[in-house]
Amino acid sequence: MKQFIRYTILCVGYILGSQSLLYAETPTDSIDTIPTDSIIAKKDTTVKKLNIFQKVLKYFDDSNAPRPDKKFDFGIIGGPHYSSTTKLGIGLAASGTYRLRRDSITQLSNVSLYGDATTTGFLLIGVKGNNIFPKNKFRIDYDFYLYTFPSDFWGIGYENGNNNANKSSYDRLETILRIDWLARLHKDLYGGISTGFNWVKGSDFTKIELLEGEAREVISTSIGATLVYDSRDFITNAAKGVYIKVNQRFFPKFLGNKKAFTRTDFIFDYYHRLWEGAILAFDLHGEFNYGDVPWNMLAALGGSARMRGYYEGRYRDKNLIETQIELRQHIWRRNGIAVWVGAGNVFPSFSGFKWGHTLPNYGIGYRWEFKNRVNVRLDYGFGKKGQSGFLFNINEAF
Template identity: 25%
Template sequence: MTRISLFLLLFWINLSVLAQDSVMYKPNQIRNFKLVPLPAIASNPANGWLFGIAPSATWRMGEAESTHLSNLVGNLLYTTKKQWLISSRSNIFLADDSWILVGDWRFFITSQPTFGLGSSSPNEPMENPNQPGVWWGEQQMDYNWVRFYETVLKRISDSKFYLGIGYHLDIYSKIENFIDDEVNQELTFSNDFYNQTKGFTSNKNTLSGITLNAVMENRDLAVSPYETNFALISYKINPEFLGSNQTSSTLLLDYRHYFPLNENRKRHLLALWGYGNFLVSGELPYMALPSIGYDMFGRSGRGYSQGRFRGESMVYSEAEYRFPLQKNKDTFGGTVFVNAASFGSKMTNENLFDKINPGYGLGFRVMINKVNRTTISADYGFGQKGNSGFYLNINESF
């Protein structure tokens, strides 16, 4: 696979750099490369338990004083729900942070429950009172998902601001809907009803587009920040001539801020996250609508399963208090968090903030590499109406 080849390439480049440490570094030359080929054991409500390998790599493309650590996280996982999840996600900073390359590549053979649109959908399957003949509540979906996202960002002078362009492709195929055999009503699935109403096919959809991006990157370390902030504005245009089923456009807003509470122990901090995703024009297929847990690393909405809420517009916020558990060391840490999400849907006549779904929880952290702050995180989150979940991951949630 391409991801494995990339890791091997980086590994051999690192060996050559170490062998020639007396030679002056050139701009954008890989240095201080560290690969952690972790066996992966993870968990979340959408996938159950996940087993496989999750290699994590960090390196620098320039001097430490002027260049952020680059990072790449890969996954080759099989789950207790008989899913295959293969992915590679990267943030690469060239020398002096002059360019940032952001990648998100995925191939999933997977499944997931969906519950219909908006913030008011119930847990248990039932007929939608606002859409007679249509399921509302939990419905299972099997599908394949191919994603290729790659964004190039150029630094503006010596500032913390970047402008760039990206190509984003999502292909959802072999979509099959089903429901508990004990439920005998013959109703139309939410995915089928929405796609048929909007003029999409039900079993395969493609979204292919160009993004225009503005970024402020002011974090000290992207994977586990201790201070400052990050902001993203991304406007995506999905024209039919690039392969999209229908022409559409979306707007994504992402802001994160980190407040150290103790200058001598910067791991003791308050982290805030605001996230919005909006359909601006045209129509999106059901699977491509804004949904909880579909940020780049799938960390939003702890307390609910991925895909639990979905709509044409989404607003999400989270606050997390992070703290060390040792007096003089940073190996062990803890966290408590609260979050809230709201979804709007024209199809169900539900506006943003008509209903807000809160979540909360606590977590435990083990820092396995203090230089690049590689951390194993374990969280338990609680949502409304009995929703909850255990989350085991690499690095901080945001």
């Protein structure tokens, strides 16, 4: 917590200081006695003499200015971060918004490029986004990333994950691709095909017995159907609306899977304005796997979007239910905060669900509007067994 406070103060101080410099008025002496052309000339000279620090400040100050004339509004930001999972690192995120055709009906499409490198040897590069076609008739939602990571493994099931003595290490190399191809069925209702590919290779397990005889290298290819109801006013930072997604994916052997299984994924999100600058966001997520599920494709609790602060994958099993409620409050200019509470539970089957295995989650975060309605977020989450994590990311968690 102390590390989070120190780092957040540093980041907030830097951003606020930058804004103070950018918004500060330049004093003038006896403007009435100076010819207009002299003032213009002096201003032009000042612009030309901006140093690198002033240029950076100007870039961030202009980054969220509305650009109705710009077909593709793009910006880049990066900086240091720390988490209990990956330790100290440097992250880079680039975000862009655009429309394939200029009209007042089509919602803005978005794309984010992201990369990360940390002192533990964690390396990540990826791209994700939502491509909205004219008049919202079609959309493509996608996420692709590749990473390598000296990871930890506790085994499968709640009991193994809850046992600190099970903590072991292994090296993980993974590629993930998910694409939803959707067509508008009626107003805010969309339906279509879901495709996915996952390749993972684990090596140098210190406690190989926790893998329970599973193959270390696994390829999983899926196809399925997706139904989406989406009335959000802005995909990456909604202030109002509802988002419901039901995704049924199949992993048959004829697609190259060594083991056949199926997955049902459900998301329900709700957004509501409470008072000026305040948004209440609610998220409910369920993942249910059936059949012979590989170890890497089990439902894993934790990450940057849900159950923030937990080591991703410490608790894993066939099924997962998790929920969170978050209050987002704008504070001043481009600055805001967020607080949340949540809970999650992993279980082998519905008959094996135990309320006592429910894991708590809560946290606090800082928000800075990098671009118009595109936030950079710094979150610090807490969980059971003293778990905590500091996260740097772009766009809201949900």
